Amino acid sequence: MNSVSAVRQVENNVRVMLVEDSAVVRGMIRGWLDPLDGVEIVAAADNGQVALNMIKTARPDIIILDIEMPVMDGLTALPGLLRGAPGVKVLVASTLSRRNAEVTLKAMALGAVDYLAKPSFARDGNDARAIFRDELIGKISGLAGLEPAVVRTSGATQKTNGVPSLAPAKTPGAAKPAASSQRWGAIPAASSKFRLRKPSLIAPRVLAIGSSTGGPVALSKMMGILKGQLGKVPVLITQHMPATFTTLLGESLCRLSGLEGGEAKHGELVERGKIYVAPGGFHMRVKQQGSDVIIELEDGAPINHCKPSVDPMFESLAKIYRSSVLGVVLTGMGGDGALGAVKIADAGGSVFAQDEKSSIVWGMPGAAMEAGACVEALDLEKLGRRIGNLLLVKGKKI
Numbered sequence: 001m002n003s004v005s006a007v008r009q010v011e012n013n014v015r016v017m018l019v020e021d022s023a024v025v026r027g028m029i030r031g032w033l034d035p036l037d038g039v040e041i042v043a044a045a046d047n048g049q050v051a052l053n054m055i056k057t058a059r060p061d062i063i064i065l066d067i068e069m070p071v072m073d074g075l076t077a078l079p080g081l082l083r084g085a086p087g088v089k090v091l092v093a094s095t096l097s098r099r100n101a102e103v104t105l106k107a108m109a110l111g112a113v114d115y116l117a118k119p120s121f122a123r124d125g126n127d128a129r130a131i132f133r134d135e136l137i138g139k140i141s142g143l144a145g146l147e148p149a150v151v152r153t154s155g156a157t158q159k160t161n162g163v164p165s166l167a168p169a170k171t172p173g174a175a176k177p178a179a180s181s182q183r184w185g186a187i188p189a190a191s192s193k194f195r196l197r198k199p200s201l202i203a204p205r206v207l208a209i210g211s212s213t214g215g216p217v218a219l220s221k222m223m224g225i226l227k228g229q230l231g232k233v234p235v236l237i238t239q240h241m242p243a244t245f246t247t248l249l250g251e252s253l254c255r256l257s258g259l260e261g262g263e264a265k266h267g268e269l270v271e272r273g274k275i276y277v278a279p280g281g282f283h284m285r286v287k288q289q290g291s292d293v294i295i296e297l298e299d300g301a302p303i304n305h306c307k308p309s310v311d312p313m314f315e316s317l318a319k320i321y322r323s324s325v326l327g328v329v330l331t332g333m334g335g336d337g338a339l340g341a342v343k344i345a346d347a348g349g350s351v352f353a354q355d356e357k358s359s360i361v362w363g364m365p366g367a368a369m370e371a372g373a374c375v376e377a378l379d380l381e382k383l384g385r386r387i388g389n390l391l392l393v394k395g396k397k398i
Contacts, residue, residue, distance in 0.1 A: 028133075043058035063091065089113045093115075094118055113360045114213045196372075196376065204324055207387065212331070212334065212364055213363075218359075220253070232272055234270045235276065236278075238310045253275055259273055266295060269293075270295060278313065283303065284312070285312050314337060315340045318347040333361045352376055
C-alpha cells in the first residue's frame, strides 16, 4: 500500500518532502526534523510515482529522495520532481555502495544538489544512526538557510554544526597525527563590502579547488570548460564526500578533463597534467621531499567538521608553491577553505570564488570573500575562462 501523508499547509517554514520506501526510516527522519525551528515536513511518499502525483500540491522547497524504491525509483522520478516544483533542492539519500554512488552522481548531474550516505540501520547500529541524523540535520539546515540548526530536545536546545562530519576510513601508509583535533579559528563576521586582493604576478604552477554542496556539478562544468588547458599544472581537489564517492568523482573528472590521475594516493608524486582528488575520510596535504612534491594523506580528526577538509590542502600548497598557487573556492555549505585561502593570499598566490548567484550554497565561497582572501567572485563560466587565461600565460611574470 502506498504511504502518503496529507499535504500540510504551512506558512513561512521551509517545506520538506520525504520520499522514502521504508516506513521505519520515514518515521525516524520525521522525528529528527519535526523539532527543527523553521522546518516542516509537508508531505511523504513511499515511491517516486506517489511523489510525482503530489508534487504540485506539496510545493516543497527541499526533497529528501531515496534512490532504491519499488514502482518508481528516485533517479527515474527526479526529472519530474524538478519540473513539478521549480527551484526545489533535492537531497539524495542512498546506501554507500559503488552502484548507489554512481546513481547518486547521475542524480546530481540531473539536478540534485546534495547527497547523503545512508547506513544500514539494522546492521550498523546506533553510532551510524547518530552520524546519519547529524549529517541530515546539518544538510537540511544549510539548504534551508537555517544554519546552525536548533533542535528542541526534551525542552532544551541543541545546536548542530550544519556541516557533514565524515567517519574516517583506513588505508595503509596514511599519516596519523598525534593531536586528536585541530582548531582553525573563526571565520570573520559577514560584511556587505569585501576587501579584494590583487592577483599574483607569477604564473600558476598548481591549481587547487575546494568545494562541497553542489560541488560535483560545478567541478564537472569547470573541468569541461578547462579541457585542454590543464597540462601545465597539477590539479588538487578537495570535495566534501565520503569514500567511494571520491573514487568515482576522480574517475569522472579525469574523463571530462582528459587528464590522468583520480583519487589521490599517499606518497604519490605531484606532477603536471594530473588530477588529485582527496579521498573520503582523509585530509590531503602536499609535502616537499627533496626536489619533489608528494601527496600526504592524514587520517586525523575532522577540521571544520569536515574530512577531507579544504583548509589543510590550501595551507600546505601555500607553504611550498607560495605566489604560484591558483586557488578556487566553489559552492559549498559552511566556512571550510576560508582560512586556507587567506594562507594562499598571504603567500602571494591568487584565490577566486564562485559567485553567490551561481552557487547552490554560498557558504564556503562567501566565507573566503568575507575573510578578505579573494581576487574576485565570478560565475562558473567566467571563472573557468579566467582560470584558463591565467594558465595559458608563459613564463614567470603575468
